[in-house]
Amino acid sequence: MSTSPYMACQRESIFSPTRSIEAAMGIISGISVTPLLLLLSGLCFQFCTATDTITSTQFIKDPETMVSNGSLFKMGFFSPGNSTKRYFGIWYNSTSLFSVIWIANRENPLNDSSGIVMVSEDGNLLVLNDQKEIFWSSNVSNAALNSSAQLLDSGNLVLQDKNSGRITWQSFQHPSHAFLQKMELSENMKTGEKQGLTSWKSPSDPSVGSFSTGIDPSDIPEIFVWNGSRPFWRSGPWNGQTLIGVPDxxxxxxxxxxxxxxxxxxxTFQYAYASILWYYVLSPQGTIVEIYSDDGMKNWEITWQSRKTECDIYGKCGAFGICNAKNSPICSCLRGYEPRNIEEWSRGNWTGGCVRKTPLQCEKINGSMEEAEADGFIRLTTVKVPDFAEWSLALEDACKEFCLKNCSCIAYAYYTGIGCMSWSRNLTDVQKFSSNGADLYIRVPYSELDKSRDMKVTVTVTVIIGTIFVAVFIYFSRRWITKQRAKNKKRKEMLSSDRGDVHLNVSDANILGDKMNQVKLEELPLVDFGKLVTATNNFDEANKLGQGGFGSVYRGRLPEGQEIAVKRLSRASAQGQEEFMNEVVVISKLQHRNLVRLLGCCIEGDEKMLIYEYMPKKSLDALLFDRLRQETLDWKKRFSIIEGIGRGLLYLHRDSRLRIIHRDLKASNILLDANLNPKISDFGMARIFGGNQDQANTIRVVGTYGYMSPEYAMEGRFSEKSDVFSFGVLLLEIVSGRRNNSFYHDEQSLSLLGYAWKLWNEHNIEALIDGSISEACFQDEILRCIHVGLLCVQELAKDRPSISTVVSMLCSEIARLPTPKKPAFTERQISKDTESSGQSQNNCSVDKASITIIQAQ
Structure with a gap:
C-alpha cells in the first residue's frame, strides 16, 4: 500500500491553526502581547482539539484521519492493495489487520492525495479535491444547514442536525461490502427497496463487483448471494434461531x-459482550467471511465462511440432483431420478440435472386404482432443503397428508420453528450434510417403494427368527436377573447410607437414564416442559444468556410474572448428565443469600433443565473484565462482592447441613443480582464431604485452569483448601481487574499470581491495583485484600488459611497477617491450551477464558 492509513498525520489544511495564526498576526499587529496570546490560544483550542466529527470548518484532508470516541474505528483516505487511487472510507483502528468496512467514493476515486471530506453549506457530506470537484455526496434533500458528521464506536458515520440531533443520513443505511453489529440488511416486498452488501471487483478495486448479498423476503426468509441476477449461494430457511442450511x-x-x-x-446481529468484535465481509469471489477478535483487535480470526466446498455453490448438481462433498463424484441424482444427459453427467457437467425415471401415479390415491399402488415418500436425512419452498399452516402430522393429496406436490419437510414446507417446482440446491440439516420427504412412484418394502420383509423375517432364540435365553436367565437386581438394590441402599442419604434407591430409568444418579426428586418442584417453552418464547436466541459445556441458559418469565433463568442440558453434551443430577442434589439442600437459588427442575423425555432465580447483572466476569463496563465497579462494590463470596464459601464449608467443596469457583460462576450482590452458582462439579472427612482423591479432575489448586490439578487431591486457592485467585482478579490466565509481556510474568508475587517482592504491590480504583481512599483495605489473596494461593495447602480465617482477615478481625509464601504456578504457564495429563480432553467454555477438564475414569 503506497500510503498507509495508519500513519500518524499532522492536521494541516486551508483552515489549519498555522494559517489562521499568521492571518491573525497580520490583522492585529498593533495589539499588545497579552491579548495576542489569548487570541492565539483560543484559535489553537478551536483547531488543535482531537475530534471524531466533521463540520464545515473541521474537516479531513488527505492523509489525515479521525478516530471514533472509543478508538474502535478510524476514517480517512486510503489506497487498497496495489492501487494508487485514493478512497475515503472507514476501517477498524487495528494495527494487526487493515480491515475497511465502508467506502464513500468507491465508484469515483481520486487520482492523487488532494482529497478533502467536509460538510457543505447545504448540510451534505462531501468528498472533493483541492479544485472543489465533488467525487461523492451524501445527497440528502432534507439535510440541515447546521449539520455535522460523527464517526460512532459502532462504525456508523451519521450526518445530523447539530441543533436538534436529527439524523438525516448514516453509512449503516448505505452499506458497501461489510456487515457490522447493529447494522441492518433488509428488503421491502411492497416497495422493492433493498439494503444489502456488494462485493469489491478485486482486492485492489473496491468499486461494485459482480456479487451482492441480502435477504430474500419470502414466507420463509433466507440469505442469498447473487452473481449478477443469478443465485450463487443460499443459506437455507430461518427457523427463528438458526439458518438450517448453514449448520456450522x-x-x-x-x-x-x-x-x-x-x-x-x-x-441484524449483536454480540452480548462489547469487548468481543464480530463482523462479516462479502469477498470479491462471492464468499461471506466471518471475522472475529476477542483481544482488543490484536488478533483477528476467520471463524466461518459461506463457501468451503463445491457443494456450497447454488444448484451445483442441477434440478433433482444432490451434492455430497464427501462423495466422488460429488453429484448424484435423487432416488427415482436419472441424469438428463448421461454423457454430460459422466464428464462432470451436472448443470443439466436429473429427470424422473417413472412418471408418478398420484391419481391412484383418489380411488381409481388400488391403494397399494399409490405413490409414496422416501426420506432423506440431514440435508439442506431445496429452494422455492412453499409454506403452509399444516401441523407435522398433517403435512404429509397435505402433500399426498396434492398431485403437484413433489416433496415436503417439517421443521420446528418453521412448520410445513412443500415443493411443487424443481428440487434445486439440495446438499447432504454429515449432521444437522433437515429431513426431506420426496414423492416417488410405487415401484421405487417396492424395493424398500421387500427389504423390510427380509429384515422382519430375520428379526422374528432371531427373537425365538432370544426368548429362550430370556426365559432361563430371568431368575438370575432377579437375583442380581436384589443384590444391586441392597448395595445401593448401603451406598445411600454412606453418603448421608443424598442418593436414595429411587430409580426411574425411563426418566433419568441408566447412568443418572438416583435422587429424591419430590423435595424439589417439577416444572412442566410446556410452561418453560412458553416462558422462554420457545427458547428464542434473543433470550439466551450464555452457553457452556452443559448446554445453554435462557431467560424466561413465568405466567405469574417471575423472571427465571433456565439451564437446559444439551443432548449432544459430553459433559452434563452426572453434573446435572449432582447440582440438583447439592443446591436443593442449600439456602444462603450468597448462593444462587434453585427454584425447580424439569425432566421430560430427553429434556433435563434446572430453573434458577434470574440474575439481571449476569456474571462477575462480564463486568470485571470488560474494559468499558468495569469502571462501574468501584471499590465499595468490589469489596462487597468479595465479602459475599467469602460468606457463601464459609456457609458451604462450615455452616450448611452438607459440607460442600465447590471445585469450580471462578468469576463466570459468580452471578450478580440487581444490587450487585454476589451469588455462587454452578454446583455441577461440587462434592459432598462426610462429617470427619477433610480431603479426598479423584482420577477425574474437573474445574478451570488458572483457578485449580496445584495439588488438585497435578495429583487429584482436593479439600476445603482447594476452594480457598480459587477464592484467592478470584480476590486478586477483583482487585486488579485482570484475568489470571492473561499474559503480561510488559511485566515479564506468565500469570496474575506470578505478577503479584513479583510486585510483592519488589515492595511495589500498589502497581497491581486496577487503575479505576487506584485513587480510592481505601488503600489500606485494598492492600489487605491483596495480602489475603496471596495467603490463599500459597503453593502448599497446609500453608493456606481456612475460609473462616480468611473472612476474619478481610473484616480486620485479625490485625496482624502472616507473611505469604511463594504462590503456585509462578514459573510455568497454565493456560487454556495446556492439558492436565495425557488422558485429559478439553471442553471449552463460551467466554474463551476458561477450560473445563474431564478425565475418563
Whole structure:
C-alpha cells in the first residue's frame, strides 16, 4: 500500500491553526502581547482539539484521519492493495489487520492525495479535491444547514442536525461490502427497496463487483448471494434461531431475522459482550467471511465462511440432483431420478440435472386404482432443503397428508420453528450434510417403494427368527436377573447410607437414564416442559444468556410474572448428565443469600433443565473484565462482592447441613443480582464431604485452569483448601481487574499470581491495583485484600488459611497477617491450551477464558 492509513498525520489544511495564526498576526499587529496570546490560544483550542466529527470548518484532508470516541474505528483516505487511487472510507483502528468496512467514493476515486471530506453549506457530506470537484455526496434533500458528521464506536458515520440531533443520513443505511453489529440488511416486498452488501471487483478495486448479498423476503426468509441476477449461494430457511442450511455457522452473536408483517424483512446481529468484535465481509469471489477478535483487535480470526466446498455453490448438481462433498463424484441424482444427459453427467457437467425415471401415479390415491399402488415418500436425512419452498399452516402430522393429496406436490419437510414446507417446482440446491440439516420427504412412484418394502420383509423375517432364540435365553436367565437386581438394590441402599442419604434407591430409568444418579426428586418442584417453552418464547436466541459445556441458559418469565433463568442440558453434551443430577442434589439442600437459588427442575423425555432465580447483572466476569463496563465497579462494590463470596464459601464449608467443596469457583460462576450482590452458582462439579472427612482423591479432575489448586490439578487431591486457592485467585482478579490466565509481556510474568508475587517482592504491590480504583481512599483495605489473596494461593495447602480465617482477615478481625509464601504456578504457564495429563480432553467454555477438564475414569 503506497500510503498507509495508519500513519500518524499532522492536521494541516486551508483552515489549519498555522494559517489562521499568521492571518491573525497580520490583522492585529498593533495589539499588545497579552491579548495576542489569548487570541492565539483560543484559535489553537478551536483547531488543535482531537475530534471524531466533521463540520464545515473541521474537516479531513488527505492523509489525515479521525478516530471514533472509543478508538474502535478510524476514517480517512486510503489506497487498497496495489492501487494508487485514493478512497475515503472507514476501517477498524487495528494495527494487526487493515480491515475497511465502508467506502464513500468507491465508484469515483481520486487520482492523487488532494482529497478533502467536509460538510457543505447545504448540510451534505462531501468528498472533493483541492479544485472543489465533488467525487461523492451524501445527497440528502432534507439535510440541515447546521449539520455535522460523527464517526460512532459502532462504525456508523451519521450526518445530523447539530441543533436538534436529527439524523438525516448514516453509512449503516448505505452499506458497501461489510456487515457490522447493529447494522441492518433488509428488503421491502411492497416497495422493492433493498439494503444489502456488494462485493469489491478485486482486492485492489473496491468499486461494485459482480456479487451482492441480502435477504430474500419470502414466507420463509433466507440469505442469498447473487452473481449478477443469478443465485450463487443460499443459506437455507430461518427457523427463528438458526439458518438450517448453514449448520456450522456461529449463532451465539445474537442473530435476528424479523418480518414486520408489513412487507419489510430485516436481519441484524449483536454480540452480548462489547469487548468481543464480530463482523462479516462479502469477498470479491462471492464468499461471506466471518471475522472475529476477542483481544482488543490484536488478533483477528476467520471463524466461518459461506463457501468451503463445491457443494456450497447454488444448484451445483442441477434440478433433482444432490451434492455430497464427501462423495466422488460429488453429484448424484435423487432416488427415482436419472441424469438428463448421461454423457454430460459422466464428464462432470451436472448443470443439466436429473429427470424422473417413472412418471408418478398420484391419481391412484383418489380411488381409481388400488391403494397399494399409490405413490409414496422416501426420506432423506440431514440435508439442506431445496429452494422455492412453499409454506403452509399444516401441523407435522398433517403435512404429509397435505402433500399426498396434492398431485403437484413433489416433496415436503417439517421443521420446528418453521412448520410445513412443500415443493411443487424443481428440487434445486439440495446438499447432504454429515449432521444437522433437515429431513426431506420426496414423492416417488410405487415401484421405487417396492424395493424398500421387500427389504423390510427380509429384515422382519430375520428379526422374528432371531427373537425365538432370544426368548429362550430370556426365559432361563430371568431368575438370575432377579437375583442380581436384589443384590444391586441392597448395595445401593448401603451406598445411600454412606453418603448421608443424598442418593436414595429411587430409580426411574425411563426418566433419568441408566447412568443418572438416583435422587429424591419430590423435595424439589417439577416444572412442566410446556410452561418453560412458553416462558422462554420457545427458547428464542434473543433470550439466551450464555452457553457452556452443559448446554445453554435462557431467560424466561413465568405466567405469574417471575423472571427465571433456565439451564437446559444439551443432548449432544459430553459433559452434563452426572453434573446435572449432582447440582440438583447439592443446591436443593442449600439456602444462603450468597448462593444462587434453585427454584425447580424439569425432566421430560430427553429434556433435563434446572430453573434458577434470574440474575439481571449476569456474571462477575462480564463486568470485571470488560474494559468499558468495569469502571462501574468501584471499590465499595468490589469489596462487597468479595465479602459475599467469602460468606457463601464459609456457609458451604462450615455452616450448611452438607459440607460442600465447590471445585469450580471462578468469576463466570459468580452471578450478580440487581444490587450487585454476589451469588455462587454452578454446583455441577461440587462434592459432598462426610462429617470427619477433610480431603479426598479423584482420577477425574474437573474445574478451570488458572483457578485449580496445584495439588488438585497435578495429583487429584482436593479439600476445603482447594476452594480457598480459587477464592484467592478470584480476590486478586477483583482487585486488579485482570484475568489470571492473561499474559503480561510488559511485566515479564506468565500469570496474575506470578505478577503479584513479583510486585510483592519488589515492595511495589500498589502497581497491581486496577487503575479505576487506584485513587480510592481505601488503600489500606485494598492492600489487605491483596495480602489475603496471596495467603490463599500459597503453593502448599497446609500453608493456606481456612475460609473462616480468611473472612476474619478481610473484616480486620485479625490485625496482624502472616507473611505469604511463594504462590503456585509462578514459573510455568497454565493456560487454556495446556492439558492436565495425557488422558485429559478439553471442553471449552463460551467466554474463551476458561477450560473445563474431564478425565475418563
Amino acid at each position: 455457522m456461529n449463532y451465539l452473536n445474537g442473530f435476528h431475522i424479523v418480518n414486520d408483517k408489513e412487507g419489510n424483512v430485516s436481519i
